[in-house]
Amino acid sequence: MKPSVLLLNRFTLTFAAIGLVALAWNLYVAANDDGHLSGRVVAADGAPVAGATVVLSRKTVTAVERVADTVTDSAGRFAFEHHGQYAVVLGARKSGIGSAPRRTVRLWFRDQNRDLAEPLVLSP
Amino acid sequence: MSSPVLEPVAGGGTVAAAATAARRGFFARRRSREWLFIALLLAPALLIYLAYRVVPLLWNVVLSFSYWAPGKAIAFAGLTHYEEMLFQDETFWVALKNTGLFMLATPLSIALALGLALLVDQKVVGKGLYRSIIFLPYPMMVVAVGIVWRWLYNDRGGLVNYALQSMGLISRPIAFLESTQFALAAVMVAAVWQMLGLFVVILLTGLQNIPSHLYEAARIDGALAIHRFWRITLPLLRPSLFLCVILGIIASFTSFDLIYSMTGGGPGRATELLVTYIYKQAFTLTRFDYAAAMTAVMFALFLAIALLANRLSGGDAGKVDIAE
Amino acid sequence: MKTRSKLLVHAALITVSLIMLTPIYWVLKTSLTGENLFTYPPSILPVDPNLYYYVEAWYSVSFLRLFFNSVVVALIVVAANLVLNAMAGYALTKQFPGKPLVLGFLLASMMIPFHATIIPAYLLTSQLGLLDSKLGIALPALSHIVCIFLFKSNFEAVPASLIHAARIDGLSEWQILTRILLPLSKPAVATNVILSFIWSWNEFLWPLLVVRSPGQQTMPLGLVAFLASFEDTTGALYAFCVLVVLPGLLVFLLAQRDFIRGLTSGAAKG
Numbered sequence: 001m002k003p004s005v006l007l008l009n010r011f012t013l014t015f016a017a018i019g020l021v022a023l024a025w026n027l028y029v030a031a032n033d034d035g036h037l038s039g040r041v042v043a044a045d046g047a048p049v050a051g052a053t054v055v056l057s058r059k060t061v062t063a064v065e066r067v068a069d070t071v072t073d074s075a076g077r078f079a080f081e082h083h084g085q086y087a088v089v090l091g092a093r094k095s096g097i098g099s100a101p102r103r104t105v106r107l108w109f110r111d112q113n114r115d116l117a118e119p120l121v122l123s124p
Numbered sequence: 125m126s127s128p129v130l131e132p133v134a135g136g137g138t139v140a141a142a143a144t145a146a147r148r149g150f151f152a153r154r155r156s157r158e159w160l161f162i163a164l165l166l167a168p169a170l171l172i173y174l175a176y177r178v179v180p181l182l183w184n185v186v187l188s189f190s191y192w193a194p195g196k197a198i199a200f201a202g203l204t205h206y207e208e209m210l211f212q213d214e215t216f217w218v219a220l221k222n223t224g225l226f227m228l229a230t231p232l233s234i235a236l237a238l239g240l241a242l243l244v245d246q247k248v249v250g251k252g253l254y255r256s257i258i259f260l261p262y263p264m265m266v267v268a269v270g271i272v273w274r275w276l277y278n279d280r281g282g283l284v285n286y287a288l289q290s291m292g293l294i295s296r297p298i299a300f301l302e303s304t305q306f307a308l309a310a311v312m313v314a315a316v317w318q319m320l321g322l323f324v325v326i327l328l329t330g331l332q333n334i335p336s337h338l339y340e341a342a343r344i345d346g347a348l349a350i351h352r353f354w355r356i357t358l359p360l361l362r363p364s365l366f367l368c369v370i371l372g373i374i375a376s377f378t379s380f381d382l383i384y385s386m387t388g389g390g391p392g393r394a395t396e397l398l399v400t401y402i403y404k405q406a407f408t409l410t411r412f413d414y415a416a417a418m419t420a421v422m423f424a425l426f427l428a429i430a431l432l433a434n435r436l437s438g439g440d441a442g443k444v445d446i447a448e
Numbered sequence: 449m450k451t452r453s454k455l456l457v458h459a460a461l462i463t464v465s466l467i468m469l470t471p472i473y474w475v476l477k478t479s480l481t482g483e484n485l486f487t488y489p490p491s492i493l494p495v496d497p498n499l500y501y502y503v504e505a506w507y508s509v510s511f512l513r514l515f516f517n518s519v520v521v522a523l524i525v526v527a528a529n530l531v532l533n534a535m536a537g538y539a540l541t542k543q544f545p546g547k548p549l550v551l552g553f554l555l556a557s558m559m560i561p562f563h564a565t566i567i568p569a570y571l572l573t574s575q576l577g578l579l580d581s582k583l584g585i586a587l588p589a590l591s592h593i594v595c596i597f598l599f600k601s602n603f604e605a606v607p608a609s610l611i612h613a614a615r616i617d618g619l620s621e622w623q624i625l626t627r628i629l630l631p632l633s634k635p636a637v638a639t640n641v642i643l644s645f646i647w648s649w650n651e652f653l654w655p656l657l658v659v660r661s662p663g664q665q666t667m668p669l670g671l672v673a674f675l676a677s678f679e680d681t682t683g684a685l686y687a688f689c690v691l692v693v694l695p696g697l698l699v700f701l702l703a704q705r706d707f708i709r710g711l712t713s714g715a716a717k718g
Contacts (some may be wrong), residue, residue, distance in 0.1 A: 010702050061508055061678045086507050087500070106500040110507065158542070161621055165539035166550065168619045169532045169591040173557040176588040180568035181560055187567070191560040240464060246457050256704060257465045260472065265650040267668045267690040271675060275686070281483065281490050283474055317471065378563040381652045385672060399563050406567050407657060416567055423564040430559065 029109050035082035039116030041072045041100065044123050048076025052094035052122065056080050059087040059104060076119075086110045090120065097122045098124040180304065181423070187416035194410065205417035212311045218393045221399040222308055223377060223422075226397060227429070229312040230372030234365065236316070237323030244324065255328065259321035266318070270385030273314040277301050301387050304394040311379075311386050311395055319375055323368045330364030331357070366437040370430060377426050398422045456707035473583050476639025479690045482683025498582070505674075505691060510685055513663065514670035521655075521666060522648040528590040529644040530637065538625050558593045563653070570657050577696075580660040589648055595640045602633035638706030644700060649696050667692050 041052045055069040067085065072078045072092075086107050092100040100120040107114060188206070191199040209216050212286065239409040244254050261269065276283045277300040285297035300310040334357065342352050380399045383389060389404070406415035477483075480497035481491060505511065541550070562569075569588055578584030606629055614624050630637065652668040659665055665673065671692050674685060 014698070014702055061504060061682050061684055086503055106498075106503070108499075108503060158621070159544050162539045162542055162544050165535040169536040169596060170550070171593045172532070172588070173554065173593070175572065176569050177557040177560045177565060178553075180565035180572070181516070183568035185572075211592070234653055240461075243457055243461055246454075248454060248457055248461075250458075254461045255464060256701075258468055260697070260700075262470060263646045263650075263696045264472075264693050265652075265668055265671075265696060267652050268475075268693045269471075271671070271685065271689055272471050275478065276471055276474060282469070283490060286489055298457070317468070323528070374561050378561050380563065381668075384652075402563075403566075403653075407570075412567055419567060423560070425514055425563070426561065427559065443490070 009090070029112075032110065032113050033111040034113055035084055036079065036113040037045075037083055037088065037105070038079035038114075039078065040074060040076045040119040041078065041094075042119045042121055045098055046122060048072075049094055049097060049122055050074045050076055052076070052078075052092050052097070054078045054120070055091045056083055057089040057091070057095075058085045059089050059106075064089050075091075082111065084111060086112075091124060092120040094122055098122040102113035173226035184416045184423075186317055186417050187413050188420045189417075190413055194412070197323045201413065205414050206421075208414065209421065215393055215396065215401060216398075219396045219398045220425075222394075222396055223398045225308060226312060226315075226376040226379065227373060229316050230369060230376060233316040233320055234323055234368045234372065237320055237327055237368065238361075238365075240320070240324050241327035241331055244328060255325065258324050261318045262321040263393060264318065267385045269314060269318055273310075273317075274386050277310055302391050303342065304391055307387055307391060307394045311382060314386065315379060317327055319372065320392050322371065326364050326368055326371075327361065330361045334360045362437055366433065369433045369437070373426065373429055373433065377422065451501060469506055471477075475686050475689055479683055479686035501687040504682070504684040505687040505716040508678065509670050509674055509688070511670075511691070514665055514667050517582065517664060518666040521585050522645050524582065524586040525589045526641055526644045528586070528594060529595060532591040533595040533640055534630060534637075536596045538603055538629065540596070540600045541603045547645055554593050554596065562588065566653065566657060569654075573658060579658055580664050581658075582664070584658045585651075585655050585666065586648070587638065588654065589644070589651070592644060592647070595636075595643060597644065598636045598639060599633065602636035603629050606632050640701055642703045642706075645699055646696050674701050 036054070039054075041049045041054065045047050050072055052072045053069055054072060055066060057064045057066045067083060067088075068080060070078050070080060086109060088105050088107075090100075090103045090105060100122050103116075103120060105114065105116070129347065131199075189201055189203070191201045240258060244258075246250055272421045277285075279285055279297040279299035279302075282297075285294070288294045289297065298306060300306045338356050339352055342356060347355070378399055379398075380403060381395060383395055383397055383400050384391075389400045399422070400420050402415045402422065405411045405418065477494045477497075479501055480499070481494045482501050483495070540547070565588075573579055573584045573587065576584070578587065610625060610628060614628050621625065650668065651666070652672075655666045655669055656672075659669060662673070671688055672686055678685060
């Protein structure tokens with residue numbers, strides 16, 4: 001068969017296209033998988049809460065298990081690194097102020113970097 | 125001078141060369157070289173079939189008359205396994221009955237497929253699209269099909285129950301796959317859904333091979349559509365119909381994947397087929413010898429039915445189009 | 449054809465098409481919305497679709513490993529089928545002593561369904577030490593009799609004069625096969641590739657018997673294992689189903705034309 005037929009038929013083109021997409025995806029993943037997850041904790045009036053405990057739990061098909069926790073800084077910000085999950089549940093709490101409803105964060109790939117746009121709001 | 129060999133000799137060489145070299149010894153060597161080549165061409169494929177079809181069949185028979193377990197010595201058992209199977213094993217008879225019932229789906233789906241093929245064969249726009257859509261379920265993995273239909277039959281969120289209730293046909297949902305009454309039929313519906321496309325494609329091919337001038341001549345002679353169908357279409361479709369029958373019978377005897385993923389043979393033994401029962405005996409209970417006896421019976425049954433179908437369709441099925 | 453009957457035909461075909469497509473649509477929808485068993489009545493259109501169940505399916509099992517195993521087995525099967533079936537098909541176009549015997553042997557083998565041979569096939573594979581290996585999974589499927597006859601018909605349709613001319617030009621038998629017959633039998637090659645790929649990709653029972661360790665599982669085995677571990681209360685299961693079925697459908701859709709043509713030409717020649 002002529003080489004051009006071998007190269008330009010539907011099969012080769014389709015699988016080559018799929019291969020290229022897979023390659024591009026893998027490159028993107030490699031560049032963005034530090035497991036960085038950050039956000040803010042605020043009170044009901046919008047004021048940042050320092051010293052709130054934020055708990056990160058792994059979310060799988062069968063269970064929600066606690067993985068790590070951290071404390072917000074003076075600006076109410078928190079960050080996790082290398083959490084190693086593709087779906088997490090976040091909870092925040094500060095005694096005296098209240099707790100935030102659990103927030104599920106689903107990522108596109110394990111350890112995808114994400115900065116939460118919406119803050120966790122503590123309420124009594 | 126006329127040469128004994130008029131055509132180019134296999135393996136190259138001119139007629140003249142062949143004529144001069146046509147002394148028996150040399151020619152014979154060339155011919156036998158070709159036969160050796162043919163043997164080499166055939167050998168790998170034949171080896172596979174020998175090793176994985178013919179020898180296993182005989183092995184099964186030997187095993188069915190023996191006592192044997194992995195690691196133990198083999199001993200002659202005579203008809204013990206067959207006796208146990210036929211007289212003491214209730215599940216065997218249930219499985220046999222279920223396999224027989226399962227086979228009933230075949231004529232039904234072929235009739236349906238014939239109707240569809242006739243419809244698609246009309247000169248309508250989008251023929252190819254309809255054909256592709258109808259065929260689409262066939263290349264799907266059977267295990268996935270089983271899981272999908274399990275979901276459809278579910279009694280709490282399943283589409284089938286929802287549709288039946290919306291149409292007013294039933295008042296409360298039925299757990300199809302958990303009822304001894306409906307389970308087998310439910311699985312058969314899934315099987316028909318998947319096989320329909322294959323039958324339609326085969327019958328369509330058969331329909332397209334019928335020369336149109338036959339219909340023209342019949343129409344000129346004043347034959348009605350129903351006569352044209354009965355006298356021209358159906359007889360000329362026989363090889364395709366026979367092929368569908370054989371494929372359908374094979375599919376019903378070997379529907380392991382579908383049963384495994386949909387019901388596992390249950391509830392109770394309502395969907396236990398011979399093939400799933402054999403699997404359980406051989407690979408869960410390690411009773412290879414007993415399972416071999418059942419396999420022998422299953423194969424004999426299959427052969428008998430295939431030969432019967434052959435006889436009923438008028439003798440030699442003729443063309444070997446696409447089987448297996 | 450009268451317009452009214454044409455409309456009726458279309459109506460019937462559209463109804464049937466909808467029935468055939470509904471299960472496929474349903475699993476697609478469930479994979480996108482994760483409607484679990486307890487939502488009643490089920491909605492027809494996807495509510496709040498998302499792709500996260502695919503992420504879940506990917507990570508809940510070693511998806512890449514399953515995919516890799518299935519692909520490797522399929523490649524072995526397809527390549528072997530092409531080679532073995534074309535060779536055997538070519539041999540059957542020639543005359544040789546014992547040809548009726550060989551044909552009879554092949555036809556008889558075709559009547560032996562694979563499921564009637566699983567016990568000895570398993571024992572044989574075990575004896576060969578090929579349990580739990582990709583070669584062991586591929587071995588019984590390295591050739592399909594259907595495809596042999598398909599090649600045979602296609603080869604016989606090639607004009608004899610072409611072959612004679614090639615012989616005069618000094619081509620060897622092998623070269624005749626590869627340079628002349630195969631390129632002219634594209635439909636048969638396409639059908640062979642598609643059939644052997646799809647059969648291999650979808651094969652469940654044989655890998656179930658042969659595979660002993662999770663690392664060697666193929667896609668169907670992985671799907672069933674997923675079902676066993678996680679039951680069917682999650683959209684991830686259906687996402688897995690979609691992912692599993694996609695390659696087979698893709699190959700079929702790409703190859704429809706050649707596939708149908710291959711079946712047709714084989715049937716016509718018998």
